Amino acid sequence: MQSRFLHIDDTKTWNAFKSGNQAAFAYIYQAYFQPLYNYGRKFSSDDAIIGDTLQQLFTELWQRRKRLGSTNQIRNYLYKSFRRALLRNLAKKEKAEQSSIQIPFLVCLSHEAHLIQQQHTAEQLNHLEQALAQLTEKQREVIYLKFYDGLTYAEISEVMGISSAQAYDYMYKALKALRKNIKDSGNYNELTSSALVLFFVVNSHSFF
Structure with a gap:
């Protein structure tokens, strides 16, 4: 009901x-x-x-x-x-x-994301995964909250206990680093919001 x-x-x-x-x-x-x-x-x-x-x-x-x-x-x-x-x-x-202590903010591809396109897209997601792994924990957390949960920068700052300026800064540096890492891998495509949303596809029942 x-x-x-x-x-x-x-x-x-x-x-x-x-x-x-x-x-x-x-x-x-x-x-x-x-x-x-x-x-x-x-x-x-x-x-x-x-x-x-x-x-x-x-x-x-x-x-x-x-x-x-x-x-x-x-x-x-x-x-x-x-x-x-x-x-x-x-x-x-x-x-x-x-x-x-450092609490790692873990990022990994869901099973569904791997199945979306098993060849070309899967390869791109693999490069994105490797690039994300090189970010700091806070940079990954900001990206997750922004592109998966859809929080605004003001909301992210409240959740993480940081200023809005810091949230913007983490995102700016994260996207800049992602573009550089992906470009350096020789598999560069313009990084889009849709690519990040795809990366964070999660099966809501997979953890039970």
């Missing part, structure tokens, strides 16, 4: 959730659990810690709902909260201070 909150703006949905409306909470959970899970997989392949972090996040949201602030962008609120909690849990797992 389609939730009645599907066509209600985020502010009203969030306020309904905060007031204890279980249908609003269920809608938020169902709408954002999988995108958050996919996002978490870019930081770690540890399904258990990603799942535990998500369950902890939504449990705490419900328990603390009356004390939560207002928001008109539920997605941004959840991404920011989940990112912070996941990095903290990954740091605890490694028994190290969060500031002293």
Whole structure:
């Protein structure tokens, strides 16, 4: 059954959730659990810690709902909260201070992307994958959030805890490096948004 909150703006949905409306909470959970899970997989392949972090996040949201602030962008609120909690849990797992470890932002092609075109396109995607692997973690994360999740630079800055100027800078340097790396490989084609979107094709059920 389609939730009645599907066509209600985020502010009203969030306020309904905060007031204890279980249908609003269920809608938020169902709408954002999988995108958050996919996002978490870019930081770690540890399904258990990603799942535990998500369950902890939504449990705490419900328990603390009356004390939560207002928001008109539920997605941004959840991404920011989940990112912070996941990095903290990954740091605890490694028994190290969060500031002293590098949490790799993983990028890999999905099975579906490889099947789109098995020859020419697959070869181009392979070169793109190699070029992406040479970027910094933050550059890859900005690209993922922009081209796969469709966040604006302002939203990216909120999620990652950086300024909008830094988000622009990461993207500019990432695209510049991608073009150079692909050109240097001898397989240069103008890098387009559609190519990056294709790269980030993800099967939403492949992780279960």
